[in-house]
Amino acid sequence: MAKSIEAIDLNCYYGDFLAVKDVNIKIAPRSVTAFIGPSGCGKTTFLRTLNRMHEVTPGARAEGQILLDDENINSSDVDPVRVRSTVGMVFQRPNPFPTMSIRENVLAGYQLNGIRLSKSESEAILERSLTGANLWNEVKDRLDRPGGGLSGGQQQRLCIARTIAIEPEVILMDEPASALDPISTLAIEDLIHELKEDYTVVIVTHNMQQAARVADKTAFFNLQAIGEPGMLIEYDDTTTIFNNPSNEQTEAYISGRFG
Numbered sequence: 001m002a003k004s005i006e007a008i009d010l011n012c013y014y015g016d017f018l019a020v021k022d023v024n025i026k027i028a029p030r031s032v033t034a035f036i037g038p039s040g041c042g043k044t045t046f047l048r049t050l051n052r053m054h055e056v057t058p059g060a061r062a063e064g065q066i067l068l069d070d071e072n073i074n075s076s077d078v079d080p081v082r083v084r085s086t087v088g089m090v091f092q093r094p095n096p097f098p099t100m101s102i103r104e105n106v107l108a109g110y111q112l113n114g115i116r117l118s119k120s121e122s123e124a125i126l127e128r129s130l131t132g133a134n135l136w137n138e139v140k141d142r143l144d145r146p147g148g149g150l151s152g153g154q155q156q157r158l159c160i161a162r163t164i165a166i167e168p169e170v171i172l173m174d175e176p177a178s179a180l181d182p183i184s185t186l187a188i189e190d191l192i193h194e195l196k197e198d199y200t201v202v203i204v205t206h207n208m209q210q211a212a213r214v215a216d217k218t219a220f221f222n223l224q225a226i227g228e229p230g231m232l233i234e235y236d237d238t239t240t241i242f243n244n245p246s247n248e249q250t251e252a253y254i255s256g257r258f259g
Contacts, residue, residue, distance in 0.1 A: 014060050
């Protein structure tokens with residue numbers, strides 16, 4: 001199910017402004033990769049190119065190749081809607097659909113795409129997805145209650161269940177625990193460890209301790225000055241990035257001298 005990701009000479013633009021420059025990176029399947037770096041260095045912008053959400057912003061575009069296994073998903077003849085069903089996204093703040101029940105939230109991807117499911121299919125997807133998000137035992141007796149009535153941590157896991165319900169191959173997470181309390185954050189981190197058994201997971205985080213805890217590999221992004229494009233500075237095993245980085249900029253950021 002999980003697929004590799006490779007960006008080749010990728011440049012991300014907002015109109016004429018080059019926001020992220022010349023990214024080359026290869027991410028292995030069934031792994032967790034963390035993007036770290038100071039605010040404004042292009043981490044989230046680059047993350048959003050990996051399922052073509054970047055281009056949803058008016059005037060935004062990406063140039064270069066993004067290979068999902070061997071398919072260039074950045075090609076003009078590739079349907080971005082199909083890409084987003086293959087590469088799911090979990091956002092910074094939990095965003096369950098407020099008027100929908102827990103059940104409806106999980107199955108929303110099928111409804112929005114006009115896919116009709118039998119009752120047995122719906123129930124199987126529901127249990128599989130909520131179990132995969134470590135939420136089934138907490139909500140199985142209140143599936144028809146509003147998703148917005150859950151706690152913040154439960155809402156984020158509900159959003160993860162909604163993402164994995166459509167059986168993606170890659171899951172992107174943009175600071176998924178930044179709005180959560182420490183206990184809920186730990187639950188999300190434990191879940192990320194479990195998800196990599198079936199999915200390729202890429203996470204943006206400002207929490208370096210979190211990157212050290214959850215990621216197999218870490219990519220450090222930086223920019224030379226405000227208004228300059230962000231760049232991938234160093235990419236390596238997480239233990240190497242945090243204990244023996246090869247780039248002075250990485251070492252300065254990890255040690256807290258800037259950022």
